Amino acid sequence: MEQNQNKGSKDDGPKNKQSLLVVVICLMMGLIVVNLFSILTKNQTNQINYSEFIEKVNDGEVKEVVIKSDTLEITLKEQKIMGQPVKVYTTMSESLDELTKRLEKADVTFGREQPSPVAEVILSVLGMVIPIVVMILLLSFMFKRMNGGGIMGGVGKSKAKAYVQKETGITFKDVAGQDEAKESLQEVVDFLHNPGKYTAIGAKLPKGALLVGPPGTGKTLLAKAVAGEAHVPFFSLSGSDFVEMFVGVGASRVRDLFEEAKKNAPCIIFIDEVDAIGKSRDSRYGGNDEREQTLNQLLAEMDGFDTSKGLLILAATNRPEVLDPALLRPGRFDRRVIVDRPDLKGRVSILKVHAKNVSLDETVDLDAIALATSGAVGSDLANMVNEAAILAVKNGRSAVSQKDLLEAVEVVLVGKEKKDRILSTEERKIVSYHEVGHALVSALQKDSEPVQKITIVPRTMGALGYVMHVPEEEKFLNTRKELEAMLVGYLGGRAAEEIVFDTVTTGAANDIEQATKVARAMITQYGMSDRFGLMGLAETQNQYLDGRAMLNCGDSTATEIDHEVMKLLKKSYDEAKRLLSENRDVMDKIAEFLIQKETITGKEFMKIFREAKGIQEPEVKGRIEEKPAETEKPLQISETAEM
Numbered sequence: 051m052e053q054n055q056n057k058g059s060k061d062d063g064p065k066n067k068q069s070l071l072v073v074v075i076c077l078m079m080g081l082i083v084v085n086l087f088s089i090l091t092k093n094q095t096n097q098i099n100y101s102e103f104i105e106k107v108n109d110g111e112v113k114e115v116v117i118k119s120d121t122l123e124i125t126l127k128e129q130k131i132m133g134q135p136v137k138v139y140t141t142m143s144e145s146l147d148e149l150t151k152r153l154e155k156a157d158v159t160f161g162r163e164q165p166s167p168v169a170e171v172i173l174s175v176l177g178m179v180i181p182i183v184v185m186i187l188l189l190s191f192m193f194k195r196m197n198g199g200g201i202m203g204g205v206g207k208s209k210a211k212a213y214v215q216k217e218t219g220i221t222f223k224d225v226a227g228q229d230e231a232k233e234s235l236q237e238v239v240d241f242l243h244n245p246g247k248y249t250a251i252g253a254k255l256p257k258g259a260l261l262v263g264p265p266g267t268g269k270t271l272l273a274k275a276v277a278g279e280a281h282v283p284f285f286s287l288s289g290s291d292f293v294e295m296f297v298g299v300g301a302s303r304v305r306d307l308f309e310e311a312k313k314n315a316p317c318i319i320f321i322d323e324v325d326a327i328g329k330s331r332d333s334r335y336g337g338n339d340e341r342e343q344t345l346n347q348l349l350a351e352m353d354g355f356d357t358s359k360g361l362l363i364l365a366a367t368n369r370p371e372v373l374d375p376a377l378l379r380p381g382r383f384d385r386r387v388i389v390d391r392p393d394l395k396g397r398v399s400i401l402k403v404h405a406k407n408v409s410l411d412e413t414v415d416l417d418a419i420a421l422a423t424s425g426a427v428g429s430d431l432a433n434m435v436n437e438a439a440i441l442a443v444k445n446g447r448s449a450v451s452q453k454d455l456l457e458a459v460e461v462v463l464v465g466k467e468k469k470d471r472i473l474s475t476e477e478r479k480i481v482s483y484h485e486v487g488h489a490l491v492s493a494l495q496k497d498s499e500p501v502q503k504i505t506i507v508p509r510t511m512g513a514l515g516y517v518m519h520v521p522e523e524e525k526f527l528n529t530r531k532e533l534e535a536m537l538v539g540y541l542g543g544r545a546a547e548e549i550v551f552d553t554v555t556t557g558a559a560n561d562i563e564q565a566t567k568v569a570r571a572m573i574t575q576y577g578m579s580d581r582f583g584l585m586g587l588a589e590t591q592n593q594y595l596d597g598r599a600m601l602n603c604g605d606s607t608a609t610e611i612d613h614e615v616m617k618l619l620k621k622s623y624d625e626a627k628r629l630l631s632e633n634r635d636v637m638d639k640i641a642e643f644l645i646q647k648e649t650i651t652g653k654e655f656m657k658i659f660r661e662a663k664g665i666q667e668p669e670v671k672g673r674i675e676e677k678p679a680e681t682e683k684p685l686q687i688s689e690t691a692e693m
């Protein structure tokens with residue numbers, strides 16, 4: 051990848067600094083010359099010793115004596131060189147009184163040296179100038195470091211870290227699933243290829259497209275693929291790269307980025323996490339001068355450029371609801387491409403894309419993995435395939451097996467096995483009953499999902515044990531009955547603890563959290579409560595992030611909602627207790643088996659279950675085709691977390 055640091059506006063700083071440096075050097079040299087001169091002149095004069103001086107005074111050879119701090123400058127009467135009296139020097143070796151008396155007696159003119167006013171002025175000026183010069187030098191050095199090293203990120207200069215790739219080398223083939231997104235972007239590719247075709251007919255070309263979706267679904271990958279398909283350079287920048295603590299810096303970066311991109315057109319500018327600058331300017335999400343200026347500049351640049359040159363802006367965000375409406379109006383990011391979580395088919399093809407370069411053995415069934423990873427995004431799946439390959443290498447195998455892939459799914463979802471955590475016998479028993487409680491409740495209710503695996507091996511992400519459910523088919527809708535069965539399933543662990551040990555533990559915290567979330571959603575969002583009927587009481591926020599719901603009702607209604615949630619949970623818990631108490635013997639059998647084996651598969655579980663209940667093995671049924679619908683349920687893992 052070739053990195054391009056955009057050039058900033060020219061400033062004349064370096065020239066000023068150079069002339070300053072010349073002045074300083076001249077001053078220094080002047081000082082040195084003056085010093086040298088005085089030393090040389092001193093050395094040129096004659097030095098005599100003090101007794102000689104006394105002799106000359108007594109002999110009347112001395113005309114004048116100038117007393118300098120500790121030396122005497124003696125002007126002789128007789129000798130002259132080129133008409134100038136000769137001066138000799140000596141070091142004073144008696145007290146001033148004695149010297150004065152001696153000179154008075156010999157009638158020699160004498161006096162103390164008065165420093166020349168000019169020298170004094172020069173000295174004092176130098177005394178002031180030198181510290182200032184040193185300070186200026188130091189400051190200019192520090193600024194140089196800042197601009198270069200980026201303590202303040204090059205204030206006033208655009209240092210936007212635009213990564214430019216001449217050829218991304220990624221095509222639509224590398225992006226699996228996301229067929230609708232690819233279809234909308236195909237048009238854009240065509241326009242970048244051949245803008246003339248569109249302009250000839252009078253069509254205005256789109257300026258930008260906004261890729262919207264949860265993190266890891268392949269938005270960046272799609273943008274790169276657009277550039278790769280169109281064979282144009284790819285300028286990529288994150289929204290947060292623009293925003294600095296100094297107002298105006300972001301705006302100058304936007305300006306420079308567009309300038310640079312215009313020079314390279316046709317090309318693609320990709321702004322990742324555009325919400326960092328594109329947040330709505332109303333005060334709801336908090337204002338910020340710098341961000342607003344940057345946004346204004348971006349809006350102005352988007353209006354200003356000529357699309358016929360083949361410049362296209364792609365931006366990605368997972369919070370489209372916070373974006374400023376001005377950014378979304380036609381003529382700016384007028385296209386919105388949804389890049390959502392992949393469905394079953396999408397997951398299979400993503401797994402295939404990533405498994406392309408990995409050696410797989412004959413046991414691998416990517417469809418089964420895709421079915422077990424409902425709710426996972428592209429980056430999760432890429433990660434799982436890689437984890438599986440690492441596991442295979444670790445186990446000394448040359449190809450990845452289905453077991454590696456299933457283990458990798460768990461590693462990504464619940465972390466690695468924590469082998470050094472040894473649970474006491476009592477705790478193992480509690481965890482076993484807890485997990486069997488979940489699994490048995492699931493098996494006893496016909497509207498819940500079958501169990502894939504039960505384990506009591508602790509994991510690094512905190513689970514002491516868990517039950518993995520895998521749906522028989524991908525689901526997009528849940529019926530009320532299924533949700534109610536889910537609630538009973540979540541609370542099955544706690545119910546088992548209470549029935550068997552007559553006490554409860556902290557292990558159910560995660561179950562309680564999940565159950566409460568589902569119960570609350572049933573009442574406030576899905577219109578499944580008899581008390582409130584179809585009234586919408588909560589709104590989903592950040593649809594593409596955590597999908598949290600915010601209550602949208604009065605305080606007293608909120609209290610009533612809490613009561614309803616409590617009632618629903620209590621009903622579910624009672625049902626779980628009833629189911630487990632009625633099947634205590636089955637529960638004991640499975641729990642015992644689990645304590646021995648640590649991990650049991652869904653098949654083993656069902657075998658014991660059917661034997662104990664006297665049920666016949668059913669025939670294997672084929673997979674049902676997917677049904678299109680709206681919401682998708684993530685993979686369920688009911689775990690017992692440590693506290």
Ligand code: ADP
Pocket residue numbers: 224225226227228264265266267268269270271272366400403427428429430432
């Ligand atoms: P986003 O920008 O949406 O957060 P990225 O495009 O950065 O996600 O995706 C991260 C990684 O996940 C990619 O580099 C790729 O390996 C993998 N990935 C995500 N979605 C897909 C997909 N649809 N097909 C293939 N790989 C994908």
